[in-house]
Amino acid sequence: MGSAAASAQAAASSALASVKGGLDAKGDVALGSVSIGSDGKAEVQLNVTNHESEANQYTVQVNFTDASGNVLDAVVVNVPEVAAGATAQATAKSNRSLTGTVQAQVASALRY
DSSP: OOHHHHHHHHHHHHHHHTOSSOEEOGGGEEEOOOEEOTTSEEEEEEEEEOOSSSOEEEEEEEEEEOTTOOEEEEEEEEEEEEOTTOEEEEEEEEEEEOOSSOEEEEEEEEEO
């Protein structure tokens, strides 16, 4: 992992650690296909479904990886107020330009 990717992963982990009382919600998050914007940055749409009976907020870490699964970049997306039983959409965008085959995975997701 390059130093930029390691730094991004550390920042993402720190952001997740700041969430108090969060519950694992990886199963609530589905990712679309990764695309590369005109600025060279990778982006992917998140669909966050709140299966609970009350509104919740979500904090999601998305790792952008190469075809071998090596982390190229990591970002954290905050999804405010998803109503009970509803689905919200958000976009994760890499911090820097990425090249080659770029994939995305939910590294962690917290519901609170």
